[in-house]
Amino acid sequence: xxxxxxxxxxxxxxxxxxxxxxxxxxxxxxxxxxxxxxxxxxxxxxxxxxxxxxxxxxxxxxxxxxxxxxxxxxxxxxxxxxxxxxxxxxxxxxxxxxxxxxxxxxxxxxxxxxxxxxxxxxxxxxxxxxxxxxxxxxxxxxxxxxxxxxxxxxxxxxxxxxxxxxxxxxxxxxxxxxxxxxxxxxxxxxxxxxxxxxxxxxxxxxxxxxxxxxxxxxxxxxxxxxxxxxxxxxxxxxxxxxxxxxxxxxxxxxxxxxxxxxxxxxxxxxxxxxxxxxxxxxxxxxxxxxx
Numbered sequence: 373x374x375x376x377x378x379x380x381x382x383x384x385x386x387x388x389x390x391x392x393x394x395x396x397x398x399x400x401x402x403x404x405x406x407x408x409x410x411x412x413x414x415x416x417x418x419x420x421x422x423x424x425x426x427x428x429x430x431x432x433x434x435x436x437x438x439x440x441x442x443x444x445x446x447x448x449x450x451x452x453x454x455x456x457x458x459x460x461x462x463x464x465x466x467x468x469x470x471x472x473x474x475x476x477x478x479x480x481x482x483x484x485x486x487x488x489x490x491x492x493x494x495x496x497x498x499x500x501x502x503x504x505x506x507x508x509x510x511x512x513x514x515x516x517x518x519x520x521x522x523x524x525x526x527x528x529x530x531x532x533x534x535x536x537x538x539x540x541x542x543x544x545x546x547x548x549x550x551x552x553x554x555x556x557x558x559x560x561x562x563x564x565x566x567x568x569x570x571x572x573x574x575x576x577x578x579x580x581x582x583x584x585x586x587x588x589x590x591x592x593x594x595x596x597x598x599x600x601x602x603x604x605x606x607x608x609x610x611x612x613x614x615x616x617x618x619x620x621x622x623x624x625x626x627x628x629x630x631x632x633x634x635x636x637x638x639x640x641x642x643x644x645x646x647x648x649x650x651x652x653x654x655x656x657x658x659x660x661x662x663x
Contacts, residue, residue: 373489374403374435376427376460378451379442382413386467389478390414390442393465394422396482400489405436407454436460438488438640444468449616452500452517452637461495463488463640472559472654473517475645487642494641498556498572499596500633503615505626515633516615518557522604522628523549523582523612525621530585531606537598542579545589549582549612552600552630556637557616559651567591572647577632601629 375397382390397404404424406414411426427433433454441451441464448464455462464474465481476484487493502515524531533545553562555570558578563569567580568591577598580591594600604611604624612619613628622628652658 373401373437374405375488376405376407376433376436376439377410377424377442378407378439378447378454379410379413380447380450381443382410382417383467384417386478387417387419389467389481390417391422392481393440393442393485394424396485400485402485402489405432410442430458433460434458438463440465441474442467443474445471445473446617448473449517453513453515455637456513456515457635459635459638461638461640463642472650473556473639475650476642484642488640492643496572496639496641497636498639499554499575499636501552501554501557501577501615501630502633503613504629504631507622507626509613509620509622510615510618513618514615516557516618517554517637518560518616519551519553519562519614520630521549521551521561521582521612521614522602523614524606525608525610525612529607530583531604531608531611534603534605535579536601537594539599539601542592543589545581546585547581547583547589550602551578551580551582553578553580554596559654562591565591568593569651596632599629599631601627603627 405427406424407427439451439460439462441448451462465476466474500515501520530546533550535542551562555572555574558570562580565580565582567578575596576593577596578591578593581589610621
């Protein structure tokens with residue numbers, strides 16, 4: 373079995389758990405590879421004892437059986453970009469805070485690797501959202517796991533986002549921005565703007581306005597087979613768009629369309645994990661907050 377490790381940052385206090393991870397992988401006779409970015413982080417931490425090979429091209433990544441994301445949810449989102457349409461299953465080792473996606477706690481590394489080695493896991497397929505326009509944006513990585521967002525560039529005035537579903541006019545949103553979220557992303561930015569929680573297996577997208585001018589405008593759930601297109605107006609000629617944590621500036625004459633990507637992200641689901649458990653733990657459901 374071949375496993376690739378990917379991380380964007382590595383805190384000094386977490387290095388001891390990296391040693392545990394390597395030890396457990398070697399104990400289960402799993403070949404260890406790391407991305408170039410994580411190799412840089414390991415070298416910066418002063419590593420001289422860990423043995424691995426560095427992935428230097430996409431052909432090598434294609435041969436991996438799994439990728440382990442080491443960090444928070446942002447790192448896992450980046451791992452999804454690294455994997456892309458190769459659909460290599462990703463396991464998230466959480467060194468961050470919330471961990472809606474990176475669900476393996478550092479204290480459970482040994483059990484996680486053992487379950488991986490013996491095949492005691494399931495694979496969850498999560499839909500991705502893809503962006504289409506005439507310009508090449510985001511270095512050609514035009515997909516995201518969580519959401520696509522249109523946002524005003526400064527704090528001076530709102531923007532108007534004319535929105536169409538499968539070519540049919542839906543609404544003109546007067547707001548600070550607009551979010552199109554996948555079920556996976558429904559626990560993120562969309563939720564903070566009043567959007568609904570959607571279970572990962574639901575075949576839907578949710579359109580959520582950011583600080584709308586009309587208070588009767590509410591989020592709407594649509595089929596994930598929908599093609600959603602936008603025309604943007606505002607006092608500024610430039611606007612911000614983002615896919616997950618990647619942002620870029622665009623001009624108002626650019627027509628944008630988003631829809632479900634033709635491939636998905638595959639996340640490793642270990643025993644005793646359920647989405648509802650994560651909701652209760654991360655959102656403190658069921659706790660009496662009056663004390």
